[in-house]
Amino acid sequence: MKKIKLDISRATDMTNIMKYAKKVQDIHNKMESYESLGNEFLGWKDLPNNIDIHDIKKMELIANQLHQNKIEVLVVIGIGGSYLGVKAGIDFILGNLPTPQERKMEVIFAGESLSSTDLAQKLKYVENKKFAINVISKSGTTTEPAIAFRMFKKLLEDTIGKNNAKDYIIATTDANKGSLFQLANDNGYKKFVIPDNIGGRFSVLTPVGLFPFACVGLNIKKMISGAKLANEDYSIGSLEDNLAYQYAVTRFLLWKERGFVSEMIVAYEPNVNFFLEWWKQLFGESEGKLNKGLLPHSAIFSTDLHSLGQFIQEGSKVLFETVITVKKPIIDLEIVDDKDNLDNLNYLINRSVHEINNVAFQATLDAHSSIGQVPNIHIELPELNEESFGAIVMFFERAVSMSAYLLEVNPFNQPGVEVYKSNMFRIMKKPS
Amino acid sequence: MKKIKLDISRATDMTNIMKYAKKVQDIHNKMESYESLGNEFLGWKDLPNNIDIHDIKKMELIANQLHQNKIEVLVVIGIGGSYLGVKAGIDFILGNLPTPQERKMEVIFAGESLSSTDLAQKLKYVENKKFAINVISKSGTTTEPAIAFRMFKKLLEDTIGKNNAKDYIIATTDANKGSLFQLANDNGYKKFVIPDNIGGRFSVLTPVGLFPFACVGLNIKKMISGAKLANEDYSIGSLEDNLAYQYAVTRFLLWKERGFVSEMIVAYEPNVNFFLEWWKQLFGESEGKLNKGLLPHSAIFSTDLHSLGQFIQEGSKVLFETVITVKKPIIDLEIVDDKDNLDNLNYLINRSVHEINNVAFQATLDAHSSIGQVPNIHIELPELNEESFGAIVMFFERAVSMSAYLLEVNPFNQPGVEVYKSNMFRIMKKPS
Numbered sequence: 100m101k102k103i104k105l106d107i108s109r110a111t112d113m114t115n116i117m118k119y120a121k122k123v124q125d126i127h128n129k130m131e132s133y134e135s136l137g138n139e140f141l142g143w144k145d146l147p148n149n150i151d152i153h154d155i156k157k158m159e160l161i162a163n164q165l166h167q168n169k170i171e172v173l174v175v176i177g178i179g180g181s182y183l184g185v186k187a188g189i190d191f192i193l194g195n196l197p198t199p200q201e202r203k204m205e206v207i208f209a210g211e212s213l214s215s216t217d218l219a220q221k222l223k224y225v226e227n228k229k230f231a232i233n234v235i236s237k238s239g240t241t242t243e244p245a246i247a248f249r250m251f252k253k254l255l256e257d258t259i260g261k262n263n264a265k266d267y268i269i270a271t272t273d274a275n276k277g278s279l280f281q282l283a284n285d286n287g288y289k290k291f292v293i294p295d296n297i298g299g300r301f302s303v304l305t306p307v308g309l310f311p312f313a314c315v316g317l318n319i320k321k322m323i324s325g326a327k328l329a330n331e332d333y334s335i336g337s338l339e340d341n342l343a344y345q346y347a348v349t350r351f352l353l354w355k356e357r358g359f360v361s362e363m364i365v366a367y368e369p370n371v372n373f374f375l376e377w378w379k380q381l382f383g384e385s386e387g388k389l390n391k392g393l394l395p396h397s398a399i400f401s402t403d404l405h406s407l408g409q410f411i412q413e414g415s416k417v418l419f420e421t422v423i424t425v426k427k428p429i430i431d432l433e434i435v436d437d438k439d440n441l442d443n444l445n446y447l448i449n450r451s452v453h454e455i456n457n458v459a460f461q462a463t464l465d466a467h468s469s470i471g472q473v474p475n476i477h478i479e480l481p482e483l484n485e486e487s488f489g490a491i492v493m494f495f496e497r498a499v500s501m502s503a504y505l506l507e508v509n510p511f512n513q514p515g516v517e518v519y520k521s522n523m524f525r526i527m528k529k530p531s
Numbered sequence: 532m533k534k535i536k537l538d539i540s541r542a543t544d545m546t547n548i549m550k551y552a553k554k555v556q557d558i559h560n561k562m563e564s565y566e567s568l569g570n571e572f573l574g575w576k577d578l579p580n581n582i583d584i585h586d587i588k589k590m591e592l593i594a595n596q597l598h599q600n601k602i603e604v605l606v607v608i609g610i611g612g613s614y615l616g617v618k619a620g621i622d623f624i625l626g627n628l629p630t631p632q633e634r635k636m637e638v639i640f641a642g643e644s645l646s647s648t649d650l651a652q653k654l655k656y657v658e659n660k661k662f663a664i665n666v667i668s669k670s671g672t673t674t675e676p677a678i679a680f681r682m683f684k685k686l687l688e689d690t691i692g693k694n695n696a697k698d699y700i701i702a703t704t705d706a707n708k709g710s711l712f713q714l715a716n717d718n719g720y721k722k723f724v725i726p727d728n729i730g731g732r733f734s735v736l737t738p739v740g741l742f743p744f745a746c747v748g749l750n751i752k753k754m755i756s757g758a759k760l761a762n763e764d765y766s767i768g769s770l771e772d773n774l775a776y777q778y779a780v781t782r783f784l785l786w787k788e789r790g791f792v793s794e795m796i797v798a799y800e801p802n803v804n805f806f807l808e809w810w811k812q813l814f815g816e817s818e819g820k821l822n823k824g825l826l827p828h829s830a831i832f833s834t835d836l837h838s839l840g841q842f843i844q845e846g847s848k849v850l851f852e853t854v855i856t857v858k859k860p861i862i863d864l865e866i867v868d869d870k871d872n873l874d875n876l877n878y879l880i881n882r883s884v885h886e887i888n889n890v891a892f893q894a895t896l897d898a899h900s901s902i903g904q905v906p907n908i909h910i911e912l913p914e915l916n917e918e919s920f921g922a923i924v925m926f927f928e929r930a931v932s933m934s935a936y937l938l939e940v941n942p943f944n945q946p947g948v949e950v951y952k953s954n955m956f957r958i959m960k961k962p963s
Contacts, residue, residue: 179837194652196639207628211834213891215884216915217801219862220626242891243833245874246866246884253867282873299837360792360849361826369649380838387839387846394793394842394849396828401675402643404951405611405731406812407819410826412947414819417792417826417849430651434678435685441714442677446962452647452678455959459645459674462954470950483648515844518902519836522894527887530878 100328101426101481103490105342107349109468109475110419113339116348119505120338123348126504127336135504137511142296143496144334146304147327147489154291155319158306161269161289162313166203170267171228173314174221174251176210177235177307178243179380180299181271184308184492185235187377188322189315191488192429194370203316210234210247218247222254230255231267233314235307237293239272239279242523271306298511300381301496304489318485325486326493333497343494346421346476347501353419353474354393361394361418363411365403367456368425370483372399378495385499388508388515401459408463412471419474420467423491424460427482428453532760533858533913535922537774539781541900541907542851545771548780551937552770555780558936559768567936569943574728575928576766578736579759579921586723587751590738593701593721594745598635602699603660605746606653606683608642609667609739610675611812612731613703616740616924617667619809620754621747623920624861626802635748642666642679650679654686662687663699665746667739669725671704671711674955703738730943732813733928736921750917757918758925765929775926778853778908779933785851785906786825793826793850795843797835799888800857802915804831810927817931820940820947833891840895844903851906852899855923856892859914860885 107116129135130144142149165173175185186208193202209221232255234248256264270283271291283290291306302308304326309319333343353359362382364375375397386392396418398407411420434447434455447455468475478494480487503510523529539548561567562576574581597605607617618640625634641653664687666680688696702715703723715722723738734740736758741751765775785791794814796807807829818824828850830839843850866879866887879887900907910926912919935942955961 178834182834183838194649196652196656211837212799212801212831213833213884213888214800214802214860215863215888216861217626218884219864220628222864224628239873240875242876242887245876246879246887249867249869249874249876250864253869278873278875282871285871285873360847367644368646369644370646376838383839383842383846387842387844390846390848392842392846394826394828394847395839396826399644401645401951402610402614405643405948406615406808407815407827408951409945409947410815410819410824412819412950414815414822414824414947415792415826416822425648428646429648431647432651432654432682435681437681437685439714439717441671441710441717442681443672443710443962444674444677444681447678447959450959452645452650455674455678456645456647458955458958459951462958463951466950466954471947513841515841515846515903516837518844518898519833519840519891519895522898523890526890526894527879527882530875 100325100486102332103329103342103481103494104479105346106477107345109464109477110349111352116345116352117338119348122505123338123344123501124336126501127344130500131336137509140296140298140301140511142294143301146297147323147330147493150323154306155309155323158291158310158313158319162203162310165231165267165314169229170204170231172205172207172225172230173311174225174230174232175206175208175235175311176232176244176247176251178211178241180302181235181244181307182208182211183373183377183380184303185311187374188303188308188312188317188488190370190373191483192317192370192485193315195373204314206311206315209251210244213243213246218250222250225254231269233269233271233311234279235271236279237273237299238277239282269310271310300384303377303492321485322489324489326489329490329493333493343497344501346478346494347498347505349476350393350421351502351505357474359393359417359419359474361396362421363396363398363418364421364423365398365400366423367400367460368483369399369402371423381495381499382502384513384516385503385510386506386508391506391508400463404463411467411473416472419476421476421478422460422464423478423480424457425480425483429483532757532918534764535761535774535913535926536911537778538909539777541896541909542781543784548777548784549770551780554937555770555776555933556768558933559776562932563768569941572728572730572733572943574726575733578729579755579762579925582755586738587741587755590723590742590745590751594635594742597663597699597746601661602636602663604637604639604657604662605743606657606662606664607638607640607667607743608664608676608679608683610643610673612734613667613676613739614640614643615805615809615812616735617743619806620735620740620744620749620920622802622805623915624749624802624917625747627805636746638743638747641683642676645675645678650682654682657686663701665701665703665743666711667703668711669705669731670709671714701742703742732816735809735924753917754921757921761922761925765925775929776933778910778926779930779937781908782825782853783934783937789906791825791849791851791906793828794853795828795830795850796853796855797830797832798855799832799892800915801831801834803855813927813931814934816945816948817935817942818938818940823938823940832895836895843899843905848904851908853908853910854892854896855910855912856889857912857915861915
């Protein structure tokens with residue numbers, strides 16, 4: 100398998116980051132011996148080695164059953180970590196157009212908002228289609244997915260009867276407790292387990308992501324093997340040899356020593372857009388504590404060069420960029436000849452579109468970093484496939500943990516998310 | 532028509548912003564007499580009064596012809612200002628699910644990236660569908676849309692023949708010049724005009740947006756009348772009476788006097804997501820010059836409360852929020868009863884989902900602004916319909932112009948965007 104590449108030369112240099120080698124090694128050792136802050140949530144670290152092949156087979160089996168029963172739409176109900184990674188993985192490989200031929204069924208997402216308009220439009224969308232529900236929630240009582248699940252469940256039961264509906268509802272939840280666990284047991288839904296030692300934003304390679312991935316036809320075994328191989332590289336304590344840690348230290352330096360307040364992660368592939376949303380949760384929730392952390396931002400180039408590009412080039416100098424490019428596109432195209440050449444594109448006819456995309460990357464790298472004085476970190480993925488997805492997930496999960504420990508915050512909690520929730524329950528007079 | 536409301540009380544107060552009343556009046560007077568910086572691009576200011584009813588009728592006529600000819604997909608080809616506003620307007624009212632029953636045809640977007648994978652997936656998507664093309668470009672030589680147009684044009688011509696294809700290609704371009712203008716003339720495409728005195732990011736209420744809006748079945752007359760009515764309120768020079776200027780001054784104060792570096796615009800309706808992308812271009816490109824301006828950021832709540840929420844609540848204190856809520860949802864839903872109540876939601880059964888969304892807004896407003904010390908500006912839209920869209924577009928176009936003038940930059944140019952482009956042409960050896 101080709102590996103992920105990292106280039107930090109337009110942000111700092113190795114001499115500079117090696118000042119942190121001992122600190123990184125110390126944090127690493129603490130993580131490896133489960134003595135670090137939040138150590139009860141370090142399960143993601145060894146996940147690719149711990150996945151049970153029987154679970155994989157069960158996921159593939161149920162996905163196939165849905166497919167054979169001609170399910171057109173899988174409604175995935177979840178929020179935050181039970182939503183972002185799932186959509187990130189599907190779009191990463193299949194793109195975000197509705198039902199391209201490659202996927203076995205369409206996936207839509209619900210329970211990630213409280214908009215009645217959005218929920219009603221989604222309920223209407225599946226009304227005359229054969230749909231199944233995968234509800235993902237550790238507790239089953241998070242307001243957004245709980246409301247959506249109640250509504251979609253009712254629609255399904257009203258359409259095909261309660262007894263049939265149970266065969267088209269799959270719950271991904273706690274192994275032993277919680278209201279969704281209870282509901283699934285009482286109604287005979289099929290169940291998958293969210294492990295206790297893995298927090299929401301680190302859960303994409305558990306059944307949270309893997310089951311929907313299997314449903315659209317992705318190869319989840321390859322995804323795990325990609326994660327496993329990459330994980331070997333990111334599980335070593337030597338900063339000199341660990342790219343995930345080098346990335347973590349570089350961004351820490353830019354924050355601490357050079358005063359940048361925001362990291363804009365950028366990709367040149369629209370398919371990666373939602374992966375960047377996943378990344379924003381991963382970094383924002385893991386770091387944003389005790390008035391610390393880089394404000395996570397994202398963009399897709401070249402489209403946003405015609406939007407945020409002006410600000411990056413010439414606006415306030417508050418951000419640096421982390422740019423993701425892809426070595427080998429899923430599909431390449433040649434610029435077609437046109438004898439009229441009224442659009443003046445004929446000078447490109449022996450080039451491929453991917454090559455031109457790479458030129459845009461090179462041109463922008465120079466424009467932003469040299470002329471615009473915006474530091475740049477470059478990450479190159481080998482491909483947009485299952486292996487690469489598994490690998491880049493492990494890269495960032497490892498990096499964010501190191502990064503939060505460098506900031507001296509717990510990477511694995513999110514106490515601030517509770518504030519709006521408890522306010523809400525107070526206003527709505529939720530019975531305790 | 533109900534009006535847009537603005538609440539700045541959680542960010543500053545009227546006494547504070549009224550310090551700028553004279554400055555605002557002066558800038559306003561200069562704009563009104565076309566003496567301000569970039570005055571050749573002030574056309575947006577009087578646009579709703581200057582739209583020709585014949586143009587509207589022509590757009591509706593051609594849209595109807597496409598509909599009668601059973602066009603399933605309209606491929607809109609454009610980038611930046613020829614893309615963001617179009618998608619913003621459609622999603623605002625119809626949502627972003629593929630082909631809900633309400634719309635006359637599906638719209639997909641191309642030419643907004645250089646990804647070969649993305650372009651190939653989109654070409655494949657329309658391969659067996661009846662599609663038309665609306666190519667939007669002032670010059671016709673911007674690389675991204677020019678490449679996409681060449682590819683989609685070839686596909687269409689290969690499928691139905693060059694002679695038939697011309698009836699399904701509509702060019703929105705310059706009135707008299709440029710390569711797309713020429714191409715359209717030579718091939719007999721139908722044409723719409725992008726006025727000279729309106730820049731890309733201000734062009735959504737010209738045929739750039741209006742024609743695709745007509746194609747999906749939106750009422751463009753209502754959109755214009757909403758813009759026209761709102762524009763009366765935003766065309767007065769008195770800060771005390773002009774909400775758009777009050778918004779501009781409030782955010783300027785937060786930047787200048789209180790040192791905030793980023794504005795996060797937030798909506799509680801997923802349908803508004805792409806409108807926020809449009810807003811990011813509008814503010815980022817208009818302000819981001821001479822090392823000035825607020826970094827534009829966006830989020831959708833409550834979904835991103837489970838992502839960026841932690842950072843906003845407890846992370847670095849670098850941003851303030853501007854929150855858009857909607858008074859009346861397009862559709863509301865009641866929480867359905869469930870006798871088992873395993874999800875503990877029965878305490879909500881006499882409430883509507885929209886009401887709960889409002890509770891989330893109130894709860895978060897308090898959590899972020901009081902507890903998290905994040906200043907908050909609140910904008911309430913009456914509805915998610917054509918009139919509201921027209922009105923909020925005028926609100927922000929007016930506000931961003933004032934805002935850029937307060938920063939002493941030209942709101943209407945984007946010199947930084949040229950840097951990557953000229954680098955690109957150099958690398959690709961474009962003939963001059």
